[in-house]
Amino acid sequence: MHRTLATLMVVLLGLTPVFATKPLPLLKTGEPFYEFVPGQVLVKFAPTIKTADITAIAAQVDGELSYHSALLDFYRIDLSGTDVEEAISFLRGQDGVLWANFNYIAHAAYTPNDTYYGYQWHYPRINMPQAWDITLGSASVVVAVADMGFYFDHEDWTGVQTVHPYDFVGGDTDPSTTVDDSHGAHVAGTILAATNNSVGVAGVAPLCTFMPIRVLDDEGSGTTQAIADGIAWSGTQGAEVLNLSLGYPVSGPPQDPGPPLSTAVARAYLKNIVGE
Ligand SMILES: [Ca+2]
Numbered sequence: 001m002h003r004t005l006a007t008l009m010v011v012l013l014g015l016t017p018v019f020a021t022k023p024l025p026l027l028k029t030g031e032p033f034y035e036f037v038p039g040q041v042l043v044k045f046a047p048t049i050k051t052a053d054i055t056a057i058a059a060q061v062d063g064e065l066s067y068h069s070a071l072l073d074f075y076r077i078d079l080s081g082t083d084v085e086e087a088i089s090f091l092r093g094q095d096g097v098l099w100a101n102f103n104y105i106a107h108a109a110y111t112p113n114d115t116y117y118g119y120q121w122h123y124p125r126i127n128m129p130q131a132w133d134i135t136l137g138s139a140s141v142v143v144a145v146a147d148m149g150f151y152f153d154h155e156d157w158t159g160v161q162t163v164h165p166y167d168f169v170g171g172d173t174d175p176s177t178t179v180d181d182s183h184g185a186h187v188a189g190t191i192l193a194a195t196n197n198s199v200g201v202a203g204v205a206p207l208c209t210f211m212p213i214r215v216l217d218d219e220g221s222g223t224t225q226a227i228a229d230g231i232a233w234s235g236t237q238g239a240e241v242l243n244l245s246l247g248y249p250v251s252g253p254p255q256d257p258g259p260p261l262s263t264a265v266a267r268a269y270l271k272n273i274v275g276e
Pocket residue numbers: 167170171172173174175176
């Protein structure tokens with residue numbers, strides 16, 4: 001319906017659809033750099049572009065606006081037929097389009113699933129006992145973990161202070177999961193597990209405050225859409241440290257996956273967020 005309306009508008013305005021006449025800007029060599037979600041494009045428009053025009057531009061690639069990031073002000077367009085590369089090339093050539101990019105897919109960093117892998121032979125190697133003599137962390141320091149879901153009812157989570165949870169996979173404020181061996185729960189436990197409580201494991205900085213952000217699904221995969229918003233969330237909600245144990249699988253040299261991920265990382269850097 002959007003396409004029909006847009007086509008009608010273009011005809012009424014006496015314009016030739018740009019899709020047919022404007023040369024397609026070439027993608028950079030090697031693009032797409034990473035695995036991406038089929039049928040989805042992330043795009044940011046100039047602030048001067050009106051919503052009706054944004055809808056019309058989306059319709060020209062046979063797409064609909066399916067998501068808007070309030071944090072980074074980008075849209076996701078879901079395509080109903082147009083090839084993703086073709087749509088991105090087209091959008092990059094439009095006036096008012098600041099960038100258009102693939103919705104790349106990241107994966108949780110590998111960790112063995114042995115029961116007591118997290119049982120921490122490495123702590124002496126990084127002089128953790130000596131560091132604990134100096135500090136166990138402070139409630140005033142907010143440590144964000146953007147990862148798979150978390151186990152808030154775990155026996156070693158008693159007393160951990162949590163602020164501003166968000167789930168950018170489910171689009172809700174509950175980033176918990178019941179999936180077995182969640183990578184997020186492992187990472188969060190390594191950082192913040194209740195320590196010296198005779199239960200489970202010890203955390204590196206157990207007195208810090210925890211900001212749980214779910215950006216990876218129960219399979220350990222996450223889109224740039226979710227990850228970029230998760231990074232932006234940590235900055236707007238006051239995190240000082242952000243852990244991202246995830247990456248894009250690389251078959252060749254790593255490439256900058258571009259916006260919105262690069263935008264989110266740059267903003268976090270400007271807010272002096274320490275990355276882990
Ligand atoms: Ca949820």
